[in-house]
Amino acid sequence: MPTAISELTTMRLGGPAREFAVATTSDELVALVRDADASGTPVLLIGGGSNLVVGDQGFDGLVVKVETSGVRVDGNSMSVAAGERWDTVVATSLSEGLAGLEALSGIPGLAGATPVQNVGAYGTVTSDVLDSLTVYDRETGTTEVWTPDRCGFGLHRQSVFKHSTRYVILDTTMSLRRSRSSDPVRYAGLAERLGVTVGDTVAAAEVREAVLDLRGQKGMVLDAEDHDTWSVGSFFLNPVLTKVPATASRAPQYPDPSGIKIHAAWLIQNAGFAHGYGTDFGNGTVSLSTKHVLAITNRGGATTADVMALASHIRDGVQAEFGITLVPECDLVGCSLN
Template identity: 50%
Template sequence: MPLHGGCPLRGSTDRTLVRVQELHDAPLAPLTTFRLGGPATRLITATTDAEVIDAVRAADDTGTPLLLVGGGSNLVIGDKGFPGTALRIATRGFTLDGTRLELAAGEVWTDAVARTVDAGLAGIECLAGIPGSAGATPIQNVGAYGQEVSSTITEVVAYDRHARETVTLANDACAFSYRHSGFKAEPERFVVLRVRFLLEDADGMSAPLKYAETARALGVEAGERVPLARARETVLKLRAGKGMVLDPEDHDTWSAGSFFTNPILTDDEFGAFHARVVERLGAEAAPPAFPAGDGRTKTSAAWLIDRAGFTKGYGTGAARISTKHTLALTNRGGATTEDLLTLAREVVAGVRDTFGVTLVNEPVMVGVDL
């Protein structure tokens, strides 16, 4: 759905590009956590908001295709690369005013989370270890272990390519939903520059724990609080155990994290799905089911993948399912993007044939599709 409610922000610039790094026929694979994909015709690295805006305007003025690259943790780039300008957003800025936090789009997300925990502020501690940049978090409505950024974001400052001005969008104008937002719905319109959050000063304690796995790992009940540092450390351990914390020596982390989103089904769809589960796995089988509002139910993509026969480590080529988590598709070294997509298509087809549910990819596809 479209975003609305934006207001112009003073400070937009018409200055020409200066100080940016520019490369031609530039490899993009090293800028992604998959380490896959061909080159871009042109790669620009911008370190200020003004440079970002100038690069975007230059591409728009000449009709040049534009690819935005942040931390590269949510990109699948085709083997042929990108025939246009890739703009790497490397802006920096961490501003804390009481419980109000502002992050430049290029800030490393996991480092920002660590700094808020050190400052004694709660609200994003369970999002520790998520790779990528701060600017990507509102686009995907990044979430994990019972927290989503939409619950703490107050405003997003973005460049509106249609209006050719910088705007500030309040939370309700961002159209947040599960792993989605208005930014994701209109990918050619907005370029995120800064993200503003309202955190909580809870005397060094975490926000109430919402995720059962986290609470169990901490030895407390859901809804309780624990020391902030302990919450962050526990989440990092949980993520590392699933290959979800970047480690160049661990091929299970050569991935985009969860490759598929958890399906959200209507009552009728869930009923049909449950019937297939009983038919395939027996009357005692009970698929995960979580209320998702509006008469819908969320189930587990990982459960579907595993029960359809795609277990940890599945595959024989250079692209395989992670040995630690069935939701992660990985590059074991030497894979191509087509290798990865062949595996992804096999998983999608297998889950659909087994349970009648079609999985949806979470990473952004560039020059390819499933």
């Protein structure tokens, strides 16, 4: 049974877990967390470990690997256990003749974590399709079915679950469309790849193929052989600002409910950090992906301290150039930027 957290995360980082357990049913998951809470043992839930960076000293508590299973399709509704692999859920929805998830193809991790940062890609976010979710509340010791309005999905990559250990998501139910046609294509790069205009619809399966292809080109589909994918995807959030400084006025910008969202990748690149940057930094075990500057990658043999050093260096470079402070998108447990 693995106790090295590095074996459970896509960055292959993290020291030992003091205790380790696998939950294969929702009841088991709740019981493990409830018992740990009763004995005052800290708990770290791990799904696919694709948005998590854990310190080199490991986790002084119980690590619970979520491996619950179950998919149920009922009309337009699809319910999935937290431990189901997300991309399998997307593929299953399409083979069941349900559309709506196609743009979320290829995102690593498990279904239970998708509401945590309201996972999104190519113009679709989880909250677009989420109908309800079952949540165990560690503070009250109760299990409840929630509607999405309780999840705090207003801001980019945020929810009440993000950076909180209070809730355990046990399953999610999504409301999809019974159709072989995709949702309207919302993202210019995807429309271009498909040879259509934004707003057009095509076969949902075609969108899935195009998304997998585009993601693969950016190292955004897991591939154990490719160190560009030994990452947490985007390491930094796209900053949302009330006013864009003149120095960053050429950065791609989008309206956001709380201001103007600008591309972190543009800021990083224009602060002088190119694809692959980092091989001459520190001991060279960590670098930006050679395909996408927003991904910090383990080139083999890296420690979490190495990742924190490069991430801090990138944040400081962007701060010096543009006066904008990048903030990590991933969850940092037992580690922080310098």
